Amino acid sequence: MSIFINKDTRLLVHGVTGREGSFHTSQMIEYGTQVVAGLTPGKGGMTSTHGVPVYDTAKQALVAHPEINASIIFVPPPFAADSILEAIDAGIPLIVCITEGIPTLDMMRVYPVLAKSKSRLIGPNCPGLTTPDEAKLGIMPAMIFKKGKVGVVSRSGTLTYEIAADLTNRGYGQSTIVGIGGDPIIGTNFVDVLKAFQEDPDTELVVMAGEIGGSDEEDAAEYIKNFMTKPVVGFIGGRTAPEGKRMGHAGALVSGNKGTAQGKVDALLAAGVPVADTTAQIGDLVVERMKQLASV
Secondary structure, eight states: SSSSSTTTOEEETTTTTTTTHHHHHHHHHHTOOOEEEEEOTTOOTTTTTTTTTTEEEEEHHHOOOOOOOEEEEEOOOHHHHHHHHHHHTOOOSSSEEOOOOOHHHHHHHHHHHHHHSSSEEOOSSEEEEEEEEEEEEEOOGGGGGOOOEEEEESSSSHHHHHHHHHHHOOOOOOOEEEEESSSSSSOHHHHHHHHHHOTTTTOOEEEEEEEESSSSHHHHHHHHHHOSSSOOEEEEEEOOOOOOOOOOSOOOOOTTTTHHHHHHHHHHTTTTOOOOEEEEHOOOOOHHHHHHHHOO
């Protein structure tokens, strides 16, 4: 099994005729993702270069393709929040927003609407998610993944790739890989993904890669301590970041005693989660934990 996406995912691509949307649509189709429709306002009625029919609105796409159960957003930052709201209004269950640089005030408009809806948002400012051999939604390099039993969730796209590639090279495949995004306001957090992995019978172990800023990792540690029965391996990026300086992601900012790397590491250790000091050590910890599971 997997979480959030699988071979039955049917995808609508917002911005399918743009440069980024067009390129990554090609990559997703090549991987085997079922892309059934695209959306570009003003270009409804045309067919994209991938042979995908294009519509002006999400609701028009849903009328023509009621099987759509996911959408992905490749539109410029000034219009991305409205694209998310449009997908929510159309009732699409899973929305993935790749766009980076969406104004925080725009996402503040989205959040209360999302909270009252039945839609799940992954991102924004994320690489998307992949269930190996079934579906890829986003910009992840598919060749590094292998189907298996390790769930991966990360705030950083680059870390996600590095972790997954190392696991694959060590012979450990992944159930689903989720990049939740590094902005201050995102739709799906660590706890949401950990819950899904906990309920997935084919995920045996979870790798969680966090970073400085915010309190999501501390919240995740509390959830792991109280509810997770599956082993979790942790990593926290940005340990050398100076206070008050943003490192990479908009949400990766240490302010005072909040959001520090050490605070997150301490919280995870207190929850019984081994925390790697380097990315290379993550694989070592996974190997150790998987051997322990095999011996039980």
